[in-house]
Amino acid sequence: MKGQLGLIQAVVLLFVISSLAGCTTPEERATTLQKSSIVRMHTIVIQQMKFTPATLTLNEGDTVTWINRDIVVHNVTEETNKEWASPNLDTAKSWSMVVSKSSSYFCTIHPVMKGTLNTR
């Protein structure tokens, strides 16, 4: 009986803490993320045979996610030496990578599709 009460208290406490944590605006949270230099996330959408944005400027260590919203399969592959590459991405599939340096990339299935990552 006593043990059960303790459990209920713990659950209530957890609930209070988690709702307090949610009491920041998105802007406040974004600032906190930048200040504490926690990794930033970026999304590049693949749609209508294009990478959008085609050029992305970001910080070293940031994470980029490519999501395929097109009707055909695509991939992202480093252009100069194929230093990195995603697997082929079906419609609605995504792939993420931590960016360590500036690079140009393309889709090996559609070599006319190109994109650039610029690190600051």
Place this chain on the structure above:
Amino acid sequence: MKNITSWRTICLAFVLVPLLYVSPILAQKNPKLTDAEIASAAVVANQSDIAFAAIAQQKSKNAEVLKFAETMARDHKAVIDQAVALVTKLKVTPKDNAVSRKLKADATKTQKMLRAKSARTFDKAYVDNEVGYHKAVIAAVETVLIPQSSNGELKALLQNVVPALKSHLEHAQMVQKMFASK
């Protein structure tokens, strides 16, 4: 009164003549198509390019040509799959028509021409045909199939296919340049 009539004729000529000139597919005096007929034409156009790619995969030894053919087979299959899924959903049965029959007849001729090529001349013939074929299909989709689609989802699918067709054209032109510089 007479002026207005001749002005109309001139306008009509300006619209129609380039259409007929751009693509032999459109030489069918711009028929009015139902969605069932548009679906059939779209499927046949994609099947034809898959058939050309299959010949390339048998006959070519060139890495760039083989890669291009693989992309054509893969992408055009994806488009057919989506067209089939859509007509199934809409309960429409693709219907044979003047445009799809013309596409089929032309594709048969092209396949014969490609099969007859020697190993030495095949790659260039295949890529040249891909450039012309994609130009013609883009014109047909943009000026006939999209404007004549009644169903919004069919129209949207066709609109979504255009960027893929345009990138295929650019890809074909890129491979074509490779041959020109040899």
